[in-house]
Amino acid sequence: MIGLVGLGAMGGGYLSRLMAQNCDLMCFDAMPEARARAAAAGAKVADSLADFSACDTVILSLPKAAIVSAVMEELGPYLKKGSIVVDTSTSEPDTTKRLAAAAESNGYTFLDGPVSGGPLGARTGTMTMVVGGDEAGFTKVRPLLEKMTGKLVHIGPSGAGHTVKIANNLLCAANLVLMSEMAQMAERAGISLTELLTGINAGSGRSGVSEVNFPKWITNEAYDSGFTMGLMRKDVGLATGLAERLGIDLPATREIAAIWENSREILDDSADFNEIYKYRKRSNV
Numbered sequence: 001m002i003g004l005v006g007l008g009a010m011g012g013g014y015l016s017r018l019m020a021q022n023c024d025l026m027c028f029d030a031m032p033e034a035r036a037r038a039a040a041a042g043a044k045v046a047d048s049l050a051d052f053s054a055c056d057t058v059i060l061s062l063p064k065a066a067i068v069s070a071v072m073e074e075l076g077p078y079l080k081k082g083s084i085v086v087d088t089s090t091s092e093p094d095t096t097k098r099l100a101a102a103a104e105s106n107g108y109t110f111l112d113g114p115v116s117g118g119p120l121g122a123r124t125g126t127m128t129m130v131v132g133g134d135e136a137g138f139t140k141v142r143p144l145l146e147k148m149t150g151k152l153v154h155i156g157p158s159g160a161g162h163t164v165k166i167a168n169n170l171l172c173a174a175n176l177v178l179m180s181e182m183a184q185m186a187e188r189a190g191i192s193l194t195e196l197l198t199g200i201n202a203g204s205g206r207s208g209v210s211e212v213n214f215p216k217w218i219t220n221e222a223y224d225s226g227f228t229m230g231l232m233r234k235d236v237g238l239a240t241g242l243a244e245r246l247g248i249d250l251p252a253t254r255e256i257a258a259i260w261e262n263s264r265e266i267l268d269d270s271a272d273f274n275e276i277y278k279y280r281k282r283s284n285v
Contacts (some may be wrong), residue, residue: 013151086145129148
């Protein structure tokens with residue numbers, strides 16, 4: 001049986017995907033309304049984490065490292081020997097390493113498998129997952145993860161997945177700021193955003209932001225990616241925090257982090273993260 005803890009935007013997408021794949025699934029969320037939604041969709045909903053003692057694999061989809069730690073403190077004693085936990089949250093590498101060591105001591109495996117692709121990718125099985133941790137455990141759980149993903153890679157030891165995800169999201173945050181600034185420069189020069197994107201995407205400066213975010217959510221003013229300013233601010237903070245703990249100076253990262261933090265003056269945490277474009281545009285008016 002597969003256990004799923006966390007039924008938010010991403011966890012709810014996992015639930016839909018796994019149910020569509022006819023997986024033997026049991027789910028849980030601390031919020032009663034989330035459990036009610038899952039039950040209404042026909043899912044098997046646990047009364048508590050104690051019910052996960054029957055699970056061979058447990059997938060976590062939680063907001064932050066502190067909650068992952070709290071859930072594992074409660075869940076860990078119920079897990080059977082040989083079971084595997086896959087943490088798809090955007091968490092902290094140090095937390096992951098500690099939880100993986102505790103898992104090894106208690107006879108189960110803890111993998112970090114953060115994802116990108118948003119709620120749509122979670123529902124359709126097209127998201128990307130980068131996995132860190134025990135390779136044998138990854139091999140064992142790979143068939144399940146392939147049902148959930150379009151791209152799946154094992155990249156190294158425990159914490160590697162979360163380190164790479166932090167780097168990925170910081171690059172996305174930086175590229176959104178830079179592309180927004182280049183859009184303002186192009187506009188002042190009499191070049192439309194469509195023309196700019198056509199040129200950029202044919203050249204070496206292209207990125208996921210120029211190829212996906214701008215046409216899908218910004219140029220059409222949809223701003224409905226399902227990923228919020230608050231979540232990106234959190235992830236940018238994870239990058240600066242990790243750099244501090246590693247004792248390295250990343251001045252460009254600090255500047256990008258300051259832009260995302262200062263954007264609070266016009267964009268609250270509930271806004272779509274692509275709306276950083278509006279902040280940069282307003283800054284140059």
